Amino acid sequence: MSLPKTLAEDVARNLVMVARLLDEEPEQAYAYSRVALRLASRVAAVREAAGFASYASERYAEALAEFRATRRMTGTVDLWPVMADCERGLGRPERALEMAGAPEVHKLDKAGQVEMRLVAAGARQDMGQDEAAVVTLQSSELASNAVHPWTARLRYAYADALLRVGREREGRDWFAKALEADHNGTTDASDRLAQLDGVEFVDAIDEDDAAESEPQRPDTTDEAADDEDDVDDTDDDVSDHDVSDEDDTETSGEPVSGTDESADDEDDEDDSDDDEEGADDAEKAEQRAEATDGAAPSSFLDSPFREPAAHGEPKSDDED
DSSP: OOHHHHHHHHHHHHHHHHHTTTTHHHHHHHHHHHHHHHHHHTTTHHHHHHHHHHHHTTTTHHHHHHHHHHHHHHHOOHHHHHHHHHHHHTTTTHHHHHHHGGGGGSSSOOOHHHHHHHHHHHHHTTTTTTHHHHHHOOSSSHOOOOOOOTHHHHHHHHHHHHHTOOOOHHEEEEHHHHHHHHHSSSSSSSHHHHHHHTOOOOOSSSSHHHHHHHHHOOOOOHHHHHHHHHHHHHHHHHHHHHHEEEEEEETTOSSSSSSSHHHHHHHHHHHHHHHHHHHHHHHHHEEEEETTTTTTOOSSOOOOOOOOTTOOOOOOOOTO
């Protein structure tokens, strides 16, 4: 609310991406948190998101600095357990135990106190005090049958601590109890329980076996080619049948239609027309010869088959 509207929207988008990617892609979540931190470093929510992104990507020094800045801005102690766990990540379990005994722990709610107990037990294990870690986790919250968001993690940590001290049967029972309370799959209690029971999970179908057992699809290419060949043979048979029909018709002596007789009639008519046209041409040629006898043509166009003669020159008998 302290930022301008446009800037607030940009910062909010980056914070949303931090929350979405924090568990699966911590490095990308860290990158988005740095952008938000550059845009609004004086906003407590931005510093907190940057702290969790650094914590998830195992940048414990940066995370601790961001959590401390958030605590100064807000004055709350909600981040006290995760700050103590950052001390563990930096190789300072003694500092984490000191924070576990600080007055700030009494200001935490029930979930925060359980988280602080988990961090203290982890610090004991880091220092090689496995028996002390088992005692640290023994509490009223562990003995309760009620299921809370932190119940599965508390039971899981206690089962793991029991295995560290050689109490395998008890550890198995607490892994089973952790699995009963783990509705969201936050732990791998089922895998640990199966490992203790000697159950080994293998793929039911191997990749090579799956490839061999996969039914082979029939190759329809050859069948299609055979079908095409059959169709071609059928077409050839049909065409041969048509040709044979035509040959039978021609050799039978029976005309298919009246085209031959009409053709003969047309030839006779054409011959008579040619005779008449030839007579007309001959008569016209005689008339033209009589009209032009002894006179030269007026131009080359009048007689295209003869060279033009000079005007007034009589033709000789040889030229005629």
